[in-house]
Amino acid sequence: MAWNEPGGNGKDQDPWGGGNRGGNQGPPDLDEAFRKLQEKLNGIFGGKGGGSSSSSGGGGVFVVALLVAFAAYIWNAVYIVDQKERAVVLRFGEYLETVTPGLHIYFPPIDSKYQENVTEFRTYNLRQQMLTEDENIVEVAMSVQYNISDLKDFILNVENPESSLEQATQSALRHVVGGSEMHQVLTEGREAMADEVRERLQSYINNYGSGINVGKINVESTSAPQEVQPAFDDVIRAREDKERSQNRAQSYANAIVPEARGEAQRLLEEAEGYRQEVIARAEGEANRFTQLLTEYRKAPEVTRQRIYLDTLQEVLGQSNKVLVDVDGGNNMMYLPLDKIMQERGGATSSGRVELDAQQIRELANQVAEDLRSRSSTSSRSGRSAQ
Template sequence: MDPERDRPTTEGGGWVSRARPRPLPTLRPAQWLGGILVVALAAWVLSGVFTVAADEQAVVRRFGRVTGRLGPGIHYRLPWPVDRVDVVKTTTVMKTGVGFDLPRGEAPIATGMEILTGDTNIIAVAIVLQYVIRNPAAFLFQIEDPPTLIGSLAESVLTETVLGMPVDEVLTTGRLEIQERVKTGTQALLDRYESGIQLTSANIMAITLDSSVAQAFQDVANASADREKKINDGRSYANDLLPRARGEARSMVLAAQSYTQQRVAEAQGNTTRFLELLAEYQKAPGVTRSRLYLEAMEKVLPKVRKYVIDSERGTNPVQLHLSPPTPPQP
């Protein structure tokens, strides 16, 4: 029994324990530093976990050198400063243009780029190009300022294209051809520079002329449009009329063929009857003539009014000639 810890008290005549509290254990500085390092190391290791969204792709660089490209999902890379990750959106459609001001977050403003046409007319053209990122690594590290590069290349192709066309073609029927040439020509140059950019469209937004000649070219365009409309109307009328005319012609041909067959059949029948009659006549000429005469009278007399006249007051018989005359004896 420790006399310092256990002493009697006057209350109740018993013993009461008065133990001193033990001091908490103290950590050494080395232990504190080790714990901090472990936590920091764990945080550093976990910092390598990253995610890539469905519309994104990631480019991994190790000490500045591109080592791979990652698609959507959860990935891990060695923490900084070993690896670095650049994430870009590969499905977002971006815009740039020629003859346009494109303020961020605002609608494009057409200013127009002046170009000389093949027949030495000056026009102002504004064209918008849309593109997506096809190769993130090339897009990030092969080129600088992609919108400016695309605009410069498209301007060069547009100038070359318009220079080979007359102004009336540029204003009327050549717009689609210009758009297609600008798109394909600019894409070819972007591929040559390994830009990682894919053009999706090139759309002419405005083509304007000097006001002194604009009305004349507008009249030409209207006349061309009217001409095309009349041509289309004529083709539509022809497409409607020709089938009906062919049908009527076919009906007439069939009717003529039927009539021809009918007449031929009748002629063949008459020929057959005549040949049969000729054969009978050759056998008995007199009998055949009498039969033909009686048949003719049978057909004619019922339709003729007949008069019997007694010129001799009944003294002489009246010959009605109802039978064929007797042929003379040979």
């Protein structure tokens, strides 16, 4: 028999009723569960039990909703700060504390939390055309790497610190480029320009109190405007040619100047040596003459004869001609050795005569033969005269 037919025990068989629930015949009564929960909460908070079943069901739903809201509130109020992060908590809009890494809780809406990564470097890119000191337009592209150094200042002091950073970067870059000439911006002055922009930008940021630290500035490119780029390329090539010619001239000077200095030093040393030699020779000749004068005073004739023989030896020793005086003859023989050796091929290009042993013997035989022939001729002429 169905539970809802007449005569049946509907209360006992109704699965949704409050009848017999033994033996696991149906699901539990939700109203009963809410009622029991409400009674326990009333007992905990000092409330009173009783009331109708409808009022008990409405109170139970309210309590559950209150518990769910409280759990959601706690879930949103608890937060974790990572090692790379920091958090600033404001209470009623006033600074309360700076939170370090770990598990924390705050109480919205009276508290507000600002959590940021303070170790990661962020990048801001900038490309603008600017006027240099010599009134030329250049286009500069650069990137700024920065991080948060003080989260409290970053949140409270400036309304939009990153926008302030962009404006301060433009101001610092214009100041540095406006004080530099065009060729410095386009060529070798880019690294120095980046350092100067960083120092000036950090000074601006510190004055603002924005809590930002500028890590590095990279000047990625500097160029002339596209409209006049070919003309600027010609100027750059001409400047590079100039520098290359100057470097080549400097290299030549570095090579030739030390050589010239060395040659000059060598000439100076040779001149000094010659001076010392002349002085030494003059002093030696003076000493020799003094000693010769002393000997001459002791034996004039012997000294005079010795001087004569030494002079003849010195003069005739440098001659390549031989004069032979024959005893008992009236003629002096002249032997042109230089002519004889030229005919024999014994003279060198410098005019000196070089003889080997065979040539000396042949020359001696020729001289002896010539002497005998002249001696015999002189004897015959003497007998005929008698």
